[in-house]
Amino acid sequence: MRIGLFATCLGDVLFPDVPRATTVLLERLGHEVVFPADQTCCGQMHTNTGYQRDAVGLVRHHVEVFGRALAAGVEAVVAPSGSCVGSVRHQHAEVARRAGDVTLAERADAVAARTFELSELLVDVLGVVDVGASYPHRVTYHPTCHSLRMLRVGDRPLQLLRAVRGIDLVELPAADSCCGFGGTFAVKNADTSTAMLADKMAAVRETRAEVLTVGDASCLMHIGGGLARLRTGVRPVHLAQVLASTQDAPWEVGA
Secondary structure, three states: OEEEEOOOHHHHHOOOHHHHHHHHHHHHOOOEEEOOOOOOOOOHHHHHOOOHHHHHHHHHHHHHHHHHHHHOOOOEEEEOOHHHHHHHHHOHHHHHHHOOOHHHHHHHHHHHOOEEEHHHHHHHHOOOOOOOOEOOOEEEEEOOHHHHHHOOOOOHHHHHHHOOEOOEEEOOOOOOOOOOOOOOHHHHOHHHHHHHHHHHHHHHHHOOOOEEEEOOHHHHHHHHHHHHHOOOOOEEEEHHHHHHOOOOOOOOOOO
């Protein structure tokens, strides 16, 4: 299968090993990964903070870039981010409609219909749960708000993690509670965000896990930063990196 990779802004700038791990994983499973080099921000930041007019150009560009890729033979688009896939699927067409561009809205719907979060792609589209991963560490998993509530990925990430060889997967208490990041929420409501983060970190530490894995780089950054400041020794690792790791080619913990 030919799969287009949507790396996302945080993946590109702060967590480049995440889109790399996604590529390694999919290629190991026998698929061709195509990276449209002219991709940019999907516009989620602008939409979520009320700058929808400014988001229109970014939505149009995203639709054009990945629409071309799909027209050229790419069969699906994947992003290692529930947040960004949530924006593509639930915001792009609406932003276009509010701007009065019905044609763009229709094209956005077409791209969104073939765009998937990583665990969705693996379990629902490729029909695989055991990806051949090996990760001999004590791991706990935090389900992100957008993947859990917008995309309804359910236990797909956990299905994938349970099939990883050597993993000691421990349940995270109050796993479905938000970590407190929420994009600009962490800036505009810093005290509330900090309190939510403190609760999440306490839950992570209760598991005595070596590794916290998450499917969104934003939550990885927020929780991982807090854990690092407390010098807990718990390493934040994206789900894609865990799944890309094998006995012969392990990914460094926290890479």
